[in-house]
Amino acid sequence: MSTAVSSPGKVLLAGGYLVLDPAYSGVVVSTSARFYTVIQDLDEAATIARAKAARSIEIRVRSPQFVDATWVYVVSFDFDGVRVEQVADNVSSTSTRNKFVHLALERTLALALEATGAGALQNRLSYGLDITIVGDNDFYSQRAQLESSGLPPTLASLSQLPPFSPTGVRLPEVHKTGLGSSAALITSLVSSLLVHLSVIPRDELVSEEPTAGRRLAHNLSQYVHCLAQGKVGSGFDVSAAVFGSQLYTRFDPAVLQPLMSDEVAAPQPLLPIISPENVAWNYRIAPFKLPPLTRLMLADVDAGSNTPSLVGQVLRWRTESSEIANALWKTLDQINLALSQTLLKLSELHAHDPKAYSKAVKYLSTLQAVQWLFLNPNTPAVEQDVMDAFTEVQRLSEAVRAKMREMGNLSGAAIEPPEQTALLDACVSVAGVIGGGVPGAGGYDAIWLLALDPENCPSAELPTSRIERVWAEWKGLDVSPLSASESAARGVRLEDVAQVQGLKALVDVPW
Numbered sequence: 001m002s003t004a005v006s007s008p009g010k011v012l013l014a015g016g017y018l019v020l021d022p023a024y025s026g027v028v029v030s031t032s033a034r035f036y037t038v039i040q041d042l043d044e045a046a047t048i049a050r051a052k053a054a055r056s057i058e059i060r061v062r063s064p065q066f067v068d069a070t071w072v073y074v075v076s077f078d079f080d081g082v083r084v085e086q087v088a089d090n091v092s093s094t095s096t097r098n099k100f101v102h103l104a105l106e107r108t109l110a111l112a113l114e115a116t117g118a119g120a121l122q123n124r125l126s127y128g129l130d131i132t133i134v135g136d137n138d139f140y141s142q143r144a145q146l147e148s149s150g151l152p153p154t155l156a157s158l159s160q161l162p163p164f165s166p167t168g169v170r171l172p173e174v175h176k177t178g179l180g181s182s183a184a185l186i187t188s189l190v191s192s193l194l195v196h197l198s199v200i201p202r203d204e205l206v207s208e209e210p211t212a213g214r215r216l217a218h219n220l221s222q223y224v225h226c227l228a229q230g231k232v233g234s235g236f237d238v239s240a241a242v243f244g245s246q247l248y249t250r251f252d253p254a255v256l257q258p259l260m261s262d263e264v265a266a267p268q269p270l271l272p273i274i275s276p277e278n279v280a281w282n283y284r285i286a287p288f289k290l291p292p293l294t295r296l297m298l299a300d301v302d303a304g305s306n307t308p309s310l311v312g313q314v315l316r317w318r319t320e321s322s323e324i325a326n327a328l329w330k331t332l333d334q335i336n337l338a339l340s341q342t343l344l345k346l347s348e349l350h351a352h353d354p355k356a357y358s359k360a361v362k363y364l365s366t367l368q369a370v371q372w373l374f375l376n377p378n379t380p381a382v383e384q385d386v387m388d389a390f391t392e393v394q395r396l397s398e399a400v401r402a403k404m405r406e407m408g409n410l411s412g413a414a415i416e417p418p419e420q421t422a423l424l425d426a427c428v429s430v431a432g433v434i435g436g437g438v439p440g441a442g443g444y445d446a447i448w449l450l451a452l453d454p455e456n457c458p459s460a461e462l463p464t465s466r467i468e469r470v471w472a473e474w475k476g477l478d479v480s481p482l483s484a485s486e487s488a489a490r491g492v493r494l495e496d497v498a499q500v501q502g503l504k505a506l507v508d509v510p511w
């Protein structure tokens with residue numbers, strides 16, 4: 001019996017800071033970079049004999065991309081419910097604790113106990129569990145791997161690295177890229193356990209509909225993620241990991257307050273609060289996707305910023321200068337909404353006339369956005385509509401940047417610091433680039449760009465290749481591309497291990 005589940009990473013294109021407030025929404029794109037959790041029954045005779053002798057059940061978790069990343073737990077049942085404890089000799093100087101993994105196991109088993117009953121849960125766990133967790137290379141900086149292989153930081157080099165490449169370091173030392181590793185990890189682990197323990201049917205993670213099972217996985221993942229991070233954030237990262245690209249409006253954090261104590265065992269039943277039937281889960285998700293024949297480009301900027309301290313600075317300023325801040329929030333929200341609506345309109349224009357759309361993309365891809373306003377007056381109306389919409393996206397994404405810079409200047413937080421401004425200005429002036437910005441909280445972490453991706457175009461002439469050349473030559477910051485683009489699949493999904501390149505080999509390695 002084996003279960004494999006993956007969930008995507010995220011990029012918040014617009015709505016950073018605003019999305020913390022339920023009055024505003026964020027434009028969230030889920031990435032092709034995914035986290036995978038594979039659960040198998042532990043079937044070695046010795047383990048079973050040991051477990052029987054100890055009258056306990058063993059769960060082994062490993063993250064083969066990291067040094068000393070194995071965690072062994074024992075599960076026991078008592079009148080209080082189910083306990084999950086890390087095996088003492090596993091907590092040595094080399095092997096550490098992993099709060100995220102531990103809480104995901106503990107709270108998911110507690111919920112499974114309530115949902116299926118002790119007998120069914122003990123039955124499903126009777127052989128113990130062997131869990132392997134891996135994340136696509138994009139979640140972690142690959143600079144060191146590229147350097148040690150003598151490869152330049154390009155998309156072509158990244159494609160030469162093995163899937164789930166070892167990072168060579170322990171988890172706390174890894175350089176993350178901001179794609180939301182912990183949210184994707186928690187979502188894939190929680191969802192795979194819910195399926196493996198028969199709390200939700202497998203089919204619910206095959207269809208992309210927001211079924212009750214998927215919503216249960218969402219609520220439980222949000223809860224575990226908040227508990228592990230020690231705070232209730234906006235939750236857009238978990239929502240992207242579960243439902244895919246979307247316009248996200250947060251839930252009222254009050255729903256989780258009764259469960260936010262960090263006690264080992266949950267003091268009260270989880271299901272009444274976590275259940276998708278609980279109307280206090282008032283998050284809203286509206287469909288969103290990037291337009292056809294465009295490509296999201298991401299780059300990691302090797303300087304790094306501390307998101308919580310940026311958030312602290314901005315929110316403090318918002319409280320102190322509420323009148324100016326609220327006016328800024330309102331204007332920025334209107335621009336963000338217009339941006340998302342114009343991007344969605346482009347998908348409609350494509351559906352209406354794919355040929356005219358493709359011609360318009362091909363034409364614009366050869367010109368800088370500043371030249372898009374001065375087009376041939378004889379352009380057919382349908383193509384002109386497409387070009388007008390792309391021109392509008394370009395204008396709006398520059399307007400978002402300007403307002404985010406204003407937020408940074410007024411609050412004193414380095415949201416789009418001058419080095420990032422110089423880099424983004426150079427990138428958005430490349431022919432065929434539609435727009436860009438600093439994702440999420442901004443700072444020195446990363447940039448996103450949206451480029452036209454015309455059909456049948458020689459690779460060297462693609463806007464994406466031009467962007468790569470700018471990045472390769474950039475001196476102001478150390479820019480390293482990520483290979484991820486937008487995820488074609490919507491959110492968390494069931495996987496066939498054999499179909500995911502490199503996964504089976506890692507899962508089959510004996511302990």
Ligand SMILES: Nc1ncnc2c1ncn2[C@@H]1O[C@H](COP(=O)(O)OP(=O)(O)OP(=O)(O)O)[C@@H](O)[C@H]1O
Pocket residue numbers: 063065098099100101133134135139171172176177178179180181182183185229
């Ligand atoms: N491959 C993995 N295996 C097990 N645990 C992991 C793995 N990757 C991340 N984690 C867990 O997630 C924690 C990092 O969470 P944190 O909230 O600091 O990152 P994040 O904000 O999601 O980062 P980013 O958005 O840059 O990916 C790690 O300390 C670890 O507990």
Ligand SMILES: C[C@@](O)(CCOP(=O)(O)O)CC(=O)O
Pocket residue numbers: 011012015016017018019020178233234235236307311439440441442
């Ligand atoms: C600033 C904030 O709105 C976005 C942070 O996004 P990111 O982790 O920088 O991608 C915080 C949040 O929504 O939890």
